[in-house]
Amino acid sequence: MSEPIKTLVTPVRLDYTITASSAQARFLRHVVEGRLVGERCPDCRKVYVPPRGACPTCAVPTRDEVVLSQRGTVTTFCVVNIPYEGRVLELPYVAASILLDGADIAIFHLIQEIPASGVRMGLRVEPVWAPPEARRPTLESILHFRPTGEPDAAFESFQEHL
Ligand SMILES: [Zn+2]
Structure with a gap:
């Protein structure tokens, strides 16, 4: 009787494209220029990098850019x-x-x-x-x-x- 098969190697590949949000797009355009630019929350003053477009704590848009x-x-x-x-x-x-x-x-x-x-x-x-x-x-x-x-x-x- 032969040995039972315990593992099987199967190549898996996944190609995908991410569509950047407008905040991510602003950030990535700065990256091409060699700058790291975050966005500041107008309420709590936290600077998010990469920016998410809004502060998850205050739920307000973060449009003030901050060159880091x-x-x-x-x-x-x-x-x-x-x-x-x-x-x-x-x-x-x-x-x-x-x-x-x-x-x-x-x-x-x-x-x-x-x-x-x-x-x-x-x-x-x-x-x-x-x-x-x-x-x-x-x-x-x-x-x-x-x-x-x-x-x-x-x-x-x-x-x-x-
Ligand atoms: Zn905030």
């Missing part, structure tokens, strides 16, 4: 050690939540140009942009973030944004 600093702080992160199909990055690598200066919510991106073991909460980072001709309306126009060399941010400065 090209620097930020790693709030949380994870070290990826698991090989997977289609991976293009060398292991281990770090994906992190990055709170841009002036923003109230973090964006998620890669941290490079530092060993994974050196990444920590509070690390100050800056984006490394693709060359202008290679930029597209996607956060992939930022190749990764890298350390700025500034002293780490104090935990108290970002603890409300974890």
